[in-house]
Amino acid sequence: MKPRPFDYVQPETAEEAVALLADYGDEARILAGGQSLVPMLNLRLIEPAVLIDISRLAAFGAIHDHGDYIEIGAAVTQNTLLAWRELKLKLPLLAAALPFVGHFQTRNKGTVCGSIAHADPSAELPLALAVLGGAVVLRSKRGERVVAAEAFQQDMLTTAREPDELVAAVRFPAIEGKGVAFNEVARRHGDFAMVAVAAIADRRGAVMLGVGGMAGRPMVRAVDGDAAGAVREWAEELEGYEDLHASAALRRDLLCNLAPRVIEEAKQCAA
Amino acid sequence: MRRVNKNEKTRVTLNLNGRKLAAEAEPRTLLSDFLRHHLGATGTHVGCEHGVCGACTVLIDGVATRSCLTLAVQAHGRELRTVEGLAAPDGTLNPLQAAFRNNHALQCGFCTPGILMSFTDYLARNPHPTTDEIRDVLTGHLCRCTGYAGIVKAVEEVASSSAPAKAGAGG
Numbered sequence: 396m397k398p399r400p401f402d403y404v405q406p407e408t409a410e411e412a413v414a415l416l417a418d419y420g421d422e423a424r425i426l427a428g429g430q431s432l433v434p435m436l437n438l439r440l441i442e443p444a445v446l447i448d449i450s451r452l453a454a455f456g457a458i459h460d461h462g463d464y465i466e467i468g469a470a471v472t473q474n475t476l477l478a479w480r481e482l483k484l485k486l487p488l489l490a491a492a493l494p495f496v497g498h499f500q501t502r503n504k505g506t507v508c509g510s511i512a513h514a515d516p517s518a519e520l521p522l523a524l525a526v527l528g529g530a531v532v533l534r535s536k537r538g539e540r541v542v543a544a545e546a547f548q549q550d551m552l553t554t555a556r557e558p559d560e561l562v563a564a565v566r567f568p569a570i571e572g573k574g575v576a577f578n579e580v581a582r583r584h585g586d587f588a589m590v591a592v593a594a595i596a597d598r599r600g601a602v603m604l605g606v607g608g609m610a611g612r613p614m615v616r617a618v619d620g621d622a623a624g625a626v627r628e629w630a631e632e633l634e635g636y637e638d639l640h641a642s643a644a645l646r647r648d649l650l651c652n653l654a655p656r657v658i659e660e661a662k663q664c665a666a
Numbered sequence: 667m668r669r670v671n672k673n674e675k676t677r678v679t680l681n682l683n684g685r686k687l688a689a690e691a692e693p694r695t696l697l698s699d700f701l702r703h704h705l706g707a708t709g710t711h712v713g714c715e716h717g718v719c720g721a722c723t724v725l726i727d728g729v730a731t732r733s734c735l736t737l738a739v740q741a742h743g744r745e746l747r748t749v750e751g752l753a754a755p756d757g758t759l760n761p762l763q764a765a766f767r768n769n770h771a772l773q774c775g776f777c778t779p780g781i782l783m784s785f786t787d788y789l790a791r792n793p794h795p796t797t798d799e800i801r802d803v804l805t806g807h808l809c810r811c812t813g814y815a816g817i818v819k820a821v822e823e824v825a826s827s828s829a830p831a832k833a834g835a836g837g
Contacts (some may be wrong), residue, residue, distance in 0.1 A: 397715075398694045402670065433736070450740065494802070585806065
């Protein structure tokens, strides 16, 4: 299908972009990579009055290494991050998770911030941000605020972003001396996961476990000792949800099978 | 600041396979439709129109992109390459196209233009991919008749024939 008509605006600076958002609020949508937005436009799931195209704004095109965290601008594509030289060293969890995000062709355009802003409950990047305890930088005409990942994504496709705010960047904490692992089960590679699992283990065996696809947003919990038992208990608590792709029971089952393996892999990687 | 209001048309000028072309487009005109209906370049095919099937993949400034997820206005001033730009002017197939023919990597051919453009980008970045890497790129395309074995073989053939000296394990 084709999108309904909308106005198209291409600001030349970040200031112009936030000024436009202040004017239009929730009538407007930010166009960065368009890999989630344009399908929704084409299917007429959304009908914004205005698209604000920030895809070529230099101000949003950088990856900044601040030492203890890496800040990724709103126009940085997933493949740009995947090709970043320091990725394996500073953000090993992203190096493991990014190949699961869509396909080579969609990662060429799809942005890191766009995926976080879109907030699909089974998407890989929001899960990685949550388990790492990262943050989202929101900018508006009123100023800038930094929101922790756990407070940012509130539910399915729902975030703490106000209508006049732009997801200007995301901050992934750099981790050193820890083991990471990521895996998921999807119908086909590149599809949204039915269940996705990320784990970060330290050398003493303490694990931070994150799961996607089990609730409206990524869930994170510390797991010590008996991993399989802890995962089973958590799976019952989370319940999971039912959709076209999987029943809640299948989701719980997938989690119980997948998570202990991912935890083990992260522990071995840490050792 | 560039602005185009809905239902208003703007002139989009781009370079398509080495030729400078221009036509009018509304903000909502998809690049895939712009190429086919406005510029008459019907080699780019339209399948699902939500980025899943990969038939509409083109190169924008050398980067493989879903043209159905790109607005025509976003292509203004850019360098586009489509399947029409692969063969020589006399119709001689380029090595990737020839390998597709040799390995029976197409049957109805609907998905082929997108696949050729994807691998044109990918092989420029990684000229000697492993079979797994080829399959991974191919997950971004759907083919409903030939199956994927011939396509993988074709890409392997062109990758190995372009190898000056076979690199270590995995190529």
